[in-house]
Amino acid sequence: MTTAPLDPRTPHPRDAKATTAALLDAARRRFTVLGYAGTKVRDIAADVGVNVSLINRYFGSKEQLFAICLATPSTQTPFGADPGDRTLADDLARHLQESVWPEFGHQHPIMLWLRGPADEPDIALRRAALERFIDDVLKAAGTGTSPELRLRAQLIAALAVGIAATKAIAAPEPLTTASPDELAGPLGEVIEVLLELPPGPRQR
Structure with a gap:
């Protein structure tokens, strides 16, 4: 960002709200890409163009800022509000695109x-x-909420975590550059087996 540094002693109320949001955005990006240990609060402040002391003022500490990032839901949701003809696999494949x-x-x-x-x-x-996330999988699948189905949804979530981590850490091909359409096919086959759905259903 190109905003001028703010004086931490005299923040404007409107500036304080915008700066808090900008710091949270910058922290979320750095924690995700670099991890907790690799993220420096001075770099977060520099991204926004403000004094590093504002992080303690607005969030208390680096630890508290990280906790807020974890607790703040994304503006994106795993599954769209208007699914149309999309399947659970379609939505999950799109959700896994960086x-x-x-x-x-x-x-x-x-x-x-x-x-x-x-x-x-x-x-x-x-x-x-x-x-x-698991609740979203169960709701999207529309197959019930029994303990057995929840276990199966947890396995789907574990698969999603594994795909995201593999792409971020190892970047193997063709997984890394696979399009949502290319990923949705094999994902759909796994989901059908795990949720014991009939072949080729629309899971909504």
């Missing part, structure tokens, strides 16, 4: 869950994010 996550530095937000300290309360926040 291009749809600019607010996470064009990496999948799953990497924010994985790149960070394994301490409380962060573990609880990561679990909550994963449980929301």
